[in-house]
Amino acid sequence: MIRIVNVQLHGRSRYYQADAGDLDLKPGDAVIVEDEQGTAFAYTMISPYQIASEIYQEQPLKIVRPATADDRAQFDTNCEDEKEALQIACERVESHELEMNLISAYYPFDRHKLLFYFTADGRIDFRELVRDLAAIFHTRIELRQIGVRDEAGMIGGLGVCGRELCCASFLKSFSPVSIRMAKDQSLSMNPAKISGSCGRLLCCLNYEQEAYVSAARDLPSKNSKIRYQSETGNVESVNLLKETLQVRFERSDGPAVVELKAAEVDVIYDPGKQKSEAQKAQKIEAAVDQATTAEDKKEKLKFNKGKARHGIRRKKIKSKRQRRPKPKIEN
Numbered sequence: 001m002i003r004i005v006n007v008q009l010h011g012r013s014r015y016y017q018a019d020a021g022d023l024d025l026k027p028g029d030a031v032i033v034e035d036e037q038g039t040a041f042a043y044t045m046i047s048p049y050q051i052a053s054e055i056y057q058e059q060p061l062k063i064v065r066p067a068t069a070d071d072r073a074q075f076d077t078n079c080e081d082e083k084e085a086l087q088i089a090c091e092r093v094e095s096h097e098l099e100m101n102l103i104s105a106y107y108p109f110d111r112h113k114l115l116f117y118f119t120a121d122g123r124i125d126f127r128e129l130v131r132d133l134a135a136i137f138h139t140r141i142e143l144r145q146i147g148v149r150d151e152a153g154m155i156g157g158l159g160v161c162g163r164e165l166c167c168a169s170f171l172k173s174f175s176p177v178s179i180r181m182a183k184d185q186s187l188s189m190n191p192a193k194i195s196g197s198c199g200r201l202l203c204c205l206n207y208e209q210e211a212y213v214s215a216a217r218d219l220p221s222k223n224s225k226i227r228y229q230s231e232t233g234n235v236e237s238v239n240l241l242k243e244t245l246q247v248r249f250e251r252s253d254g255p256a257v258v259e260l261k262a263a264e265v266d267v268i269y270d271p272g273k274q275k276s277e278a279q280k281a282q283k284i285e286a287a288v289d290q291a292t293t294a295e296d297k298k299e300k301l302k303f304n305k306g307k308a309r310h311g312i313r314r315k316k317i318k319s320k321r322q323r324r325p326k327p328k329i330e331n
Helices: 069-096 127-137 148-155 179-184 209-218 271-323
Strands: 002-009 015-019 030-035 038-044 049-051 061-066 101-106 113-119 140-145 225-228 231-239 244-251 254-261 266-269
Touching (some): 030 069, 038 069, 069 101, 069 127
Parallel strands (some): 113 140
Antiparallel strands (some): 225 231, 225 266, 231 244, 244 254
16 A cells, blocks of 8 residues: 655646655645656645555655745745746846747746746747846746646636636646537537637546447437337437437427437437448448558569569579689690
8 A cells, every 4th residue: 555645736736646655744734745847845735545556557756854944934935036037037038029928937946947837829949038047047947838728727727617627636638629529429519618718628528528429329310210109200319418319200280399218219210320331331441452452562572572582693693604614625
């Protein structure tokens, strides 16, 4: 078993896991940890808990020591210097006329460097800016370009669900999100409803995508023809979560739309499944053609190599015959 405690590092919104060891820690305690930037000041978020070593795959941060009064004073000094450094850096960016937006400045706890995070539309040549800042702060300067999702994670906030942003709490990497996911989940195509604080598509569209795709595989798609109690109707909409169908029946007294359970109907024709089967057949055919072409190229290359070896062998035999001395004929 390993004792783990969740900590929040200075300058970052989301929490990290650290090895608590034998330390007696409580929520809100200050500690000094080692991260990729060196040493950092952090606060514990909850009490330590135990996890089996076999199932814990990550490498937790190392807690150097509980923070002392001197460490807290150093941390307060770093925070004040970061605000001043960010203000000065913004002024220098304007003087150099660089199209970049500085997000934050960060001093590692041991102040061995000064790190600036910024966003920009493209690549920025900031070499002159780095030399300028190094002359002002007399330390090593690093400028790191981040994306808008990283920016949202650093700033933090609440999502449309009312919870803290995923990127600011637990999300460590960003998986690709496409508009196709929103369509598969029957969401409104209104950008304000499917976009996060960063202006990109919601990362949480990834969480249930597999469940929606699996449900759609087992249910009839829109515009399918079904039979229910000797009546034939057309599917107008599908609720994947409830597994229900809105079916339109053409009756003598007029059309009627009825909500039915998917298990209660028999599917006569499903255009979505037919299209899917046709696409699958095309992919298989393309893969077979590609494999056949690759095999033909391989056989042709093998034949050309054999032909080349045969030609080299004939040249060697011919050259040996030419070098062989002619027998002398005695009279």
